[in-house]
Amino acid sequence: MIYPLSDRYTALVVGSSGALGQAFVQHLQADKRCARVLTLSRHTSPALHLEEEASMARCAQALQAQAPLQLVIDATGALTLDGKGPEKRLQDLDADAALRALHVNAVGPALLIKHLQPLLARGERVVWAKLSARVGSIEDNHKGGWYSYRAAKAALNQLLQTAAIELARQRPLMVVAALQPGTVRSRLSQPFVGTDALPPELAAAELLQTLQTLPATGRAHFVDRLGKEIPW
Ligand SMILES: NC(=O)c1ccc[n+]([C@@H]2O[C@H](COP(=O)([O-])OP(=O)(O)OC[C@H]3O[C@@H](n4cnc5c(N)ncnc54)[C@H](OP(=O)(O)O)[C@@H]3O)[C@@H](O)[C@H]2O)c1
Numbered sequence: 001m002i003y004p005l006s007d008r009y010t011a012l013v014v015g016s017s018g019a020l021g022q023a024f025v026q027h028l029q030a031d032k033r034c035a036r037v038l039t040l041s042r043h044t045s046p047a048l049h050l051e052e053e054a055s056m057a058r059c060a061q062a063l064q065a066q067a068p069l070q071l072v073i074d075a076t077g078a079l080t081l082d083g084k085g086p087e088k089r090l091q092d093l094d095a096d097a098a099l100r101a102l103h104v105n106a107v108g109p110a111l112l113i114k115h116l117q118p119l120l121a122r123g124e125r126v127v128w129a130k131l132s133a134r135v136g137s138i139e140d141n142h143k144g145g146w147y148s149y150r151a152a153k154a155a156l157n158q159l160l161q162t163a164a165i166e167l168a169r170q171r172p173l174m175v176v177a178a179l180q181p182g183t184v185r186s187r188l189s190q191p192f193v194g195t196d197a198l199p200p201e202l203a204a205a206e207l208l209q210t211l212q213t214l215p216a217t218g219r220a221h222f223v224d225r226l227g228k229e230i231p232w
Pocket of ligand 1: 014015016017018019020021041042043048049050051075076077078104131132133134180181182183184185186187188189
């Protein structure tokens with residue numbers, strides 16, 4: 001049985017300055033059942049920096065009065081860091097760049113769960129959705145390349161799975177989801193995609209519909225925007 005989010009639910013969009021983040025905010029603001037849409041990004045006050053844990057503590061403190069949260073969508077992520085795009089071959093692999101990719105895409109998002117977890121609703125459906133990527137699937141890796149981003153998304157997925165198991169002990173109705181949005185027009189994807197990339201508004205709308213269909217199983221889901229499971 002899938003319990004819906006409570007009427008008048010509170011949503012938080014993290015990375016609200018990004019293409020998908022903005023699109024999620026717009027859809028949630030238009031949802032009559034959503035009482036409040038809170039936002040966090042590097043441009044909000046307080047600001048959220050994925051490589052600075054203290055900023056997460058400040059954000060959690062600032063949001064305390066708005067708790068409980070029933071829906072959190074973390075739409076942060078980076079593919080190009082310090083002007084360096086994804087590696088094409090082993091020769092391009094660089095330790096500092098790889099560690100930064102892991103920090104921004106995996107460790108930072110997990111630390112965010114650590115800090116916001118006390119604010120999550122209990123005794124009702126609560127959803128933590130994190131934008132992951134199909135390229136994080138080890139089984140689905142047929143093309144190679146993009147070492148750091150792939151590894152970071154695979155690490156993210158493992159961290160989400162582990163958190164899902166722990167969080168379900170106190171919140172049996174909790175859903176944790178690692179989401180693949182499709183190829184979407186954004187700053188992140190712009191150097192790598194053609195004109196056929198999806199508008200972020202469409203991807204966000206489909207992802208929100210998919211989130212409604214996911215049951216609380218005590219394990220994380222790794223799904224695309226149409227709800228199709230992706231192998232870990
Ligand atoms: N677009 C696609 O085709 C695609 C495909 C698969 C997966 N995804 C995933 O979808 C998510 C959203 O991507 P998008 O396409 O919407 O990209 P985007 O428009 O570039 O948005 C990325 C967001 O992440 C934030 N961010 C990046 N580094 C950060 C840091 N160190 N601290 C705090 N915030 C940081 C950005 O903040 P600023 O605005 O401050 O830079 C922005 O809000 C990512 O996880 C991405 O991996 C996207």
